Amino acid sequence: MSLIKGVQRFLPTLRLGCCLYHNAIVRERQPSRIHHNIFEGERVIPEPPQTLTDVEESKEEFKYVEKLLASNVVPEPPKHDHYPTPSGWIPQTVEQSFRMRFSGSRWRKRALIGKSDNDEEDFHGFTVEELKKAKLGDLPYFIKRTRFHNLPVYVEIHNGGNRKMTLIKYVEGDIWALEGELSHFITEKTGKRTYTQVDEVCRKVRVRGDFIAEVTDFCLSKGL
């Protein structure tokens, strides 16, 4: 009985061994294994013929390649003889006022606090004295154009088209003055009462309704 039990104990190992032996005989040699013969000095697969051909190297034609590569910067628009241009574009005529440009900047703060040791230090082309004397421009507010030189005026559509909002972005300076003048302008033009939202933190003004034509007219009339 004990003999039978002992045989039974080794039976799986025996069977596994038979299985391996069986596999070792039957299995074909794979193509990947043929490469082992290289180390024994015998090459089974002949070396492929040389396919690289001769080339001529030229630097003159590279100027055509440089023309094809895209610029990463939006260029400044060229000066036209008269505006609007054929496509209806009008440039911004109002210069961003001196004080507004530096009102929030660390350059002006540093100049006003007096952290700068050297008074003749150059801040973006302006001296400290100039920055201290900087005055407000004609308009108390300013709307910066987008990087594609367009007005940052958009129509937002909410609730599946039931609620439309006209959005003005990049407002600088006195945002409440802009809101007052804009709502007055729209009311005069359309005869409708306007409802506005002022987002002081994100510097945005919203008008309820689709007034994109009126807002554009307003901005262009102010030279923004």
Added chain:
Amino acid sequence: MASVEKALSLLKNLPRVNLGNLKPLPGRRGKKPDRRGQHGGKNRGFGDGANNLPRMGFEGGNVPFYRRMPVEPYYKDHAFRKQYPPLSLLQLQRLVDLGRIDTTEPIDLTTLCNTKVITVNPHLKHYGINLTDEGADIFEAKVNIEIQWTNEIAIAAIEKSGGTITTKFYDLQCIDAMVNPLLFFNRGIPIPRCKLPSMDVIEYYSDAKNRGYLADPELIRQARIELAQKMGYNLADPSQDPLYEMLTKRKDPRQIWFGLSPGWVVNLKHKTVLKPNDPELIEYYQS
């Protein structure tokens, strides 16, 4: 212990269980055979005997839903149709006004894609750009433009302002290279040879009315005059133009970029262009 290690090493080298060597366990019983009596005999479950349901979609004798409407093949082969994203003349004029397109050079697909206002994706079967006639009344720019699809009014608007237009076919491999040349040159593969148009569009690109690149130049000259008479404008004499050379610049039918031939490889690092000398390659890439 040694035997255990042997067994483990055996296990490591043995073939794994997979679909190829699966078989039922020994002594497994097959499915109970169907009886021959009514409802397949007694002692059966609910779903066993009553499997004689009508076929899918059968509505008890009515004309079934899937046969009630006739076939509407509007969208047949929609996945294989050629697509041309639109660009209007107004957009083109705006790009010229803002200095984002240089009109002293010929305009092609690469120029338009480099402005980043229009996206051409060869994976969506975009075979180029369709120049639409919106803004034809205000168009003033004098350009030499190469486009993949357009219409009569857009052609008239461009020729009225003294420019020239060509329609040219590019296969998807060329479109892929042209929409982003930097990406293409970084791959370090030869500039592709432009294929000839496929059968469905070869007529379009051989027609002088569409200013096709395969049309006879003499017929194109006549078609320009005909269109000017039809639309009622005076066609300026291009040979008197100071920009005559630029306006009449045309690519080879196999060429995709000006100044660069198919088969050349661009090395952006060393700023050189590699040209093959092998006669077999030269013969393959020649027009």
